[in-house]
Amino acid sequence: MEDAEEGIRAGVDALGFIFVEESPRYIEPEKAKEIAANISPFVDLVGVFIDRDNIEVQEIVDYCGLSYVQLHGSETPEYCGQLAYAASPCKVIKAFRISGSAIPEDFQPYQDVVQGFLLDTYVADQAGGTGSSFNWDMIESLALQRPIILAGGLSPDNVTEAIDKVRPFAIDVNSGVEIRPGLKDYDKLRMLLDAVWKADLARIS
Structure with missing residues (x-):
């Protein structure tokens, strides 16, 4: 709860809850x-x-009142x-690990x-949270027709x-504002959000 409150205070637009039991950032529903x-x-959320x-996912969506699901595996378009067209639908973000x-x-x-589309760094045997960036210059060549979350x-x-x-x-950040996996560094979080707001203002000024 403290992490959520600090994130909101710093100005985040969304909070992520990782329902992957193997992850050090796992949270129970x-x-x-x-x-x-x-x-x-x-x-x-x-x-x-x-x-x-997908039935389990929908149950967690309904139980927790989630706004979006972010899918980091080999989930098919079907x-x-x-999930997108279920009886109680939610918005879907599909993550891709980008390689050359x-x-x-x-x-x-x-x-x-x-x-x-969430674009993350490809690292073998790691579905996310790599702490590494990829070659951003190649994104334009992908001709994406949906909003990009980096x-x-x-x-x-x-x-x-x-x-x-x-x-x-939008941007998705985790390890870059942590002391260790699952433990947020609030100073880094505030520094990052400050940099985001300044970058946004520079784009519209």
């Missing part, structure tokens, strides 16, 4: 529901999943569509069933450059 019930209604049964071999055809089948090694030191180069709809 009961705890996520407790946090969700006590925060501002103008902050989006994002559930992070990897190749989990899987994404089942990424091509537009990797994304095309998802265009009609997701609200955005992830991968973002920190107060490089977030301004990332925003200037990529012009993403």
Whole structure:
């Protein structure tokens, strides 16, 4: 709860809850529901999943009151569509780990069933939270038709450059504002959000 409150105080637009038991940042649905019930209604809640049964995902979405699901596994377009068009639908973000071999055809089948693409760094046997960035220059060649959420090694030191180069709809940050996995560094969090606001102001001024 303290992490959530500090994040909101710093100015985040969304909070992520990682429902991947193997992750050091895993949170149980009961705890996520407790946090969700006590925060501002103008902050989006994002559930992070990897190749989990879509019925279980929908149950957690409904139980915790999530705004989005963020899918980091090998989920198919059909899987994404089942969540997007369910009886109680939620918005879907599909994550892709970007390597030098990424091509537009990797994304095309998802265009009609997701609200955005999260681009993270490809590291073998690691689905996310790598703490490493990738070659942002290649993003333009992917011809993405959905908003981009940029992830991968973002920190107060490089977030301004990332925003200037990529012009993403949003950024996703974790390890760059942590002391260790699962333990947030509030000073780094405030520094990063300050850099984000300054970069945004520079773009519109």
